[in-house]
Amino acid sequence: MPTEEQIREALTSVIDPELRKNIVELGMVRRILRHDDGRVEVTVSLTTAGCPIRAHFQQAVSDSVMALGGVPGVGVDFDVLNDSEKQALQQRLGRGTLPQGALAQVKNVICVGSGKGGVGKSTVTANLAAALQMEGMQAAVMDADVWGYSIPRMLGVHGRPSISRERKIVPLEAVAGVKAISIEFFLDREDQAITWRGPMLHKAIRQFLEDVEWGELDYLLIDLPPGTGDVSMTLAQLLPQARFVIVTTPQPAAQKVAKRAAETALRYDLEISGVVENMSPFRGPNGDRVAIFGEGGGQALADELEVPLLGKVPLQEDLRVGADEGRPLVLSDPDAPAAQALFHTARGVIAATPQELPTMQPPSGPPLREITGTELPMVAPDQTSPKPAEEPQGRADEPPDEQARPAA
Ligand SMILES: Nc1ncnc2c1ncn2[C@@H]1O[C@H](COP(=O)(O)OP(=O)(O)OP(=O)(O)O)[C@@H](O)[C@H]1O
Numbered sequence: 001m002p003t004e005e006q007i008r009e010a011l012t013s014v015i016d017p018e019l020r021k022n023i024v025e026l027g028m029v030r031r032i033l034r035h036d037d038g039r040v041e042v043t044v045s046l047t048t049a050g051c052p053i054r055a056h057f058q059q060a061v062s063d064s065v066m067a068l069g070g071v072p073g074v075g076v077d078f079d080v081l082n083d084s085e086k087q088a089l090q091q092r093l094g095r096g097t098l099p100q101g102a103l104a105q106v107k108n109v110i111c112v113g114s115g116k117g118g119v120g121k122s123t124v125t126a127n128l129a130a131a132l133q134m135e136g137m138q139a140a141v142m143d144a145d146v147w148g149y150s151i152p153r154m155l156g157v158h159g160r161p162s163i164s165r166e167r168k169i170v171p172l173e174a175v176a177g178v179k180a181i182s183i184e185f186f187l188d189r190e191d192q193a194i195t196w197r198g199p200m201l202h203k204a205i206r207q208f209l210e211d212v213e214w215g216e217l218d219y220l221l222i223d224l225p226p227g228t229g230d231v232s233m234t235l236a237q238l239l240p241q242a243r244f245v246i247v248t249t250p251q252p253a254a255q256k257v258a259k260r261a262a263e264t265a266l267r268y269d270l271e272i273s274g275v276v277e278n279m280s281p282f283r284g285p286n287g288d289r290v291a292i293f294g295e296g297g298g299q300a301l302a303d304e305l306e307v308p309l310l311g312k313v314p315l316q317e318d319l320r321v322g323a324d325e326g327r328p329l330v331l332s333d334p335d336a337p338a339a340q341a342l343f344h345t346a347r348g349v350i351a352a353t354p355q356e357l358p359t360m361q362p363p364s365g366p367p368l369r370e371i372t373g374t375e376l377p378m379v380a381p382d383q384t385s386p387k388p389a390e391e392p393q394g395r396a397d398e399p400p401d402e403q404a405r406p407a408a
Pocket residue numbers: 114116117118119120121122123124145148150224225226278279280313314315316317319320321323324338
């Protein structure tokens with residue numbers, strides 16, 4: 001029969017996926033009881049009573065203790081940290097609040113990025129989400145491009161999310177059951193200009209992650225804005241488990257720029273799952289190969305980063321038309337060459353990512369830093385228009401653009 005010390009040691013393999021530390025280190029193991037018949041009872045203290053990760057913790061605690069051997073059964077029960085315990089934990093972690101478990105049931109978070117704009121990140125993200133869904137996975141897309149959001153159009157989903165009884169934002173359901181959140185859903189007009197930067201932006205991204213009822217997901221895909229700016233940094237801090245997929249076009253010049261995006265990911269210790277080459281050569285009507293953007297850049301980048309080339313998506317007009325009309329090509333014409341390449345990519349992503357509960361995925365990456373800032377002007381559907389932006393105008397990734405300033 002294992003000793004209490006051994007049991008405690010075994011419980012260090014159970015991870016709080018949001019706080020990125022094991023439950024022993026977090027002081028969440030309230031009590032370990034060893035009965036005469038060998039059965040073990042563990043009480044885990046949660047940060048919030050309705051923690052969606054409860055069932056996962058139960059399984060993980062039980063599995064890790066059973067793995068010691070010599071234990072006929074494990075009972076797991078839960079209580080909640082009291083206010084002073086919560087405060088002490090917050091202080092120890094250097095955070096103003098403790099996460100409420102919004103991402104606790106998300107197995108994989110994948111940021112889709114590129115060095116430069118217009119290479120097809122959003123198109124790939126939208127189709128990849130739909131393809132993952134067709135492969136039997138529950139997928140969602142978070143549109144982190146608050147200035148150039150395009151996910152609602154590509155997934156054919158518009159509207160205003162409702163607020164759940166737990167005061168969480170309920171994502172909208174798009175084609176094929178893909179869940180989606182985008183800044184567009186919170187604007188009064190579709191073409192309303194977004195002028196937030198800096199702290200306000202951080203807060204918006206954080207709310208998209210923490211205040212949204214994501215529920216159980218196999219994949220949360222994050223469509224990044226072009227470049228390697230503030231958004232990527234905020235996400236890297238909030239999502240220590242996130243992986244990156246880098247989209248590039250085939251020409252060597254694009255590959256150099258894409259490498260910068262990869263370097264940002266690596267700087268934050270985020271793993272790169274692979275490269276997707278988009279706008280690759282296609283077969284013309286006579287069967288001849290047309291390589292508008294050249295050839296080989298995706299493979300070269302993948303080799304350089306020592307990651308797999310997940311797919312080569314050819315240029316295809318129907319892919320663009322489908323994206324414009326909210327009908328991802330993988331759904332409307334799954335046999336089309338670009339759709340086939342995107343399915344191949346989806347299967348590559350599945351092969352490159354763990355399918356286990358986040359409670360058993362070891363933490364990696366740098367320590368979390370507190371993120372401060374202004375609340376997003378998110379309103380319940382029945383309320384009036386959002387508060388005006390309080391931040392200076394311009395894109396956070398770029399020096400303020402004179403033309404973007406309001407007329408004084
Ligand atoms: N393989 C392809 N074949 C044909 N058209 C494509 C392909 N990939 C993307 N497109 C089209 O190219 C345009 C740019 O793609 P998209 O908006 O996905 O790029 P992006 O990298 O997300 O851009 P941004 O950096 O502005 O966010 C879109 O009109 C899209 O439909």
